[in-house]
Amino acid sequence: MMAKNEIPMALRAAYLALHRRSEARFAPHGITADQFVLLATLARGDALTQRELARRMPSDPSTVRAMLVLLERDDLVKRDTHPTDARARTVHLTAAGKRKFRQLWKAGESIRAQMVGSLQLHEAETLVRLLGRVAESLDAERVPVD
């Protein structure tokens, strides 16, 4: 079998394994894996607009909005009107949200350790590099419709 035809399924299998393990790990904290990604994105760069947050995740603005409603209900994020653009709203982590994210990051540590433990250091670096290359190649912006 050619590697070409195996890449999609290998990628899917690895991601789904990660996703399911993360769901199970975060469930006791009342957080989904995708909500974790949202919190992590905010932890990296706070006070993003919803649009910018959606772009970075990446996800759809209306999807992000639905997620924010849930996270705001649990007091993990807060939305304020943008200082200079009255259409936009900025999103940031609350104190409880920051605390929760630190907990989750710690809770996920052993999953990350497990993944990297199956690889040599140079292999881990290679994997990240190749995944980045593949993701970029699939970027919809740069793709003819054919």
Added chain:
Amino acid sequence: MMAKNEIPMALRAAYLALHRRSEARFAPHGITADQFVLLATLARGDALTQRELARRMPSDPSTVRAMLVLLERDDLVKRDTHPTDARARTVHLTAAGKRKFRQLWKAGESIRAQMVGSLQLHEAETLVRLLGRVAESLDAERVPVD
């Protein structure tokens, strides 16, 4: 930044890019990316039980059942009672299902070409190998709860 902490997000970004491109590509055929995976699994090994099908995808039996109901409605798969186990049902592609899968495989060709085109041959092989290693390390069976 250590590669260790980047692996999960790099994996997610690459998978989501693939998933979204696949959804868009298959949508005109009335098929979702996950339904494609189910059809592909059947195309590889026909007449599986629902349980075995779920194990190979991998997915949950009740999820698979929901998907099968949709695909059966569209006459792409058919379920029969198992020849020796009256509890079980075997699943197979209909003629229309096989035809549809061939169409979808062809429709997805340029996506696979695009992914592999961003890599050298040995890199593609390395990627598949490393993804397999990572997926295996996350296999829930072999994991202490901690």
Added chain:
DNA sequence: TATTGTTATACTCTATAACTATA
């Protein structure tokens, strides 16, 4: 005119638990 976000809506996937039938 274009952009940000909201709302309504619909669909798919996901998964648990209780259940029936069978091994």
Added chain:
DNA sequence: TATAGTTATAGAGTATAACAATA
């Protein structure tokens, strides 16, 4: 007792389209 599948149920993510407010 264990297993295969069904059913009911619930929740989450996904995404399109129409809309209001603002740039």
